[in-house]
Amino acid sequence: MSPNERRSAGLLLFRTTGDCGLEVLIGHMGGPFWAGRESAAWSIPKGEYGPEEEAAAAARREFEEEFGHPAPDGAWVALGESRQSGGKIVTVWAVEADLDPAAAVLGTFTMEWPRGSGVQREFPEIDRFAWCTPEVAAERLVKGQRVFVDRLRDLVTGRCGPSAHDGS
Secondary structure: OOOOOOEEEEEEEEEEEOOOEEEEEEEEEOOOOOOOOOOOOEEOOEEEEOOOOOHHHHHHHHHHHHHOOOOOOOOEEEEEEEEOOOOOEEEEEEEEOOOOHHHOOOOEEEEEOOOOOOOEEEEEOEEEEEEEOHHHHHHHEOHHHHHHHHHHHHHHHHHHOHHHOOOO
């Protein structure tokens, strides 16, 4: 990893429903820039890490910081990397789990708001979590993260077999 290269790592929780349906747990980004927006305003729980930290450890740490509870136990499935439009490289794993979004204890950050006011305010990093189908997640997630849901859907669909998949 180059010292100037920005990297993030995250954990995408998923659950399967009856007929090999799929839902993913994503979070709406907090703070004043995202308030009132739904489309392309959601994220996989993730965050930056430096060369001294392993990506998987960062994904686990960031999940706990943003959701407020440790990452669930289970087998981690690598969904690979994706370079975002700003140049950051994001690495994501998926784990099958069924957590209640209402149980989240939201992590916060502090920033000057309104800008130039000199007033520091605290905002949640993620202001709410929700389970979404891949189709809803594709609308809600920021563009650069949608690839991870597509990769997960391909893996889960392959696990279900052709007879359980509706072909879409």
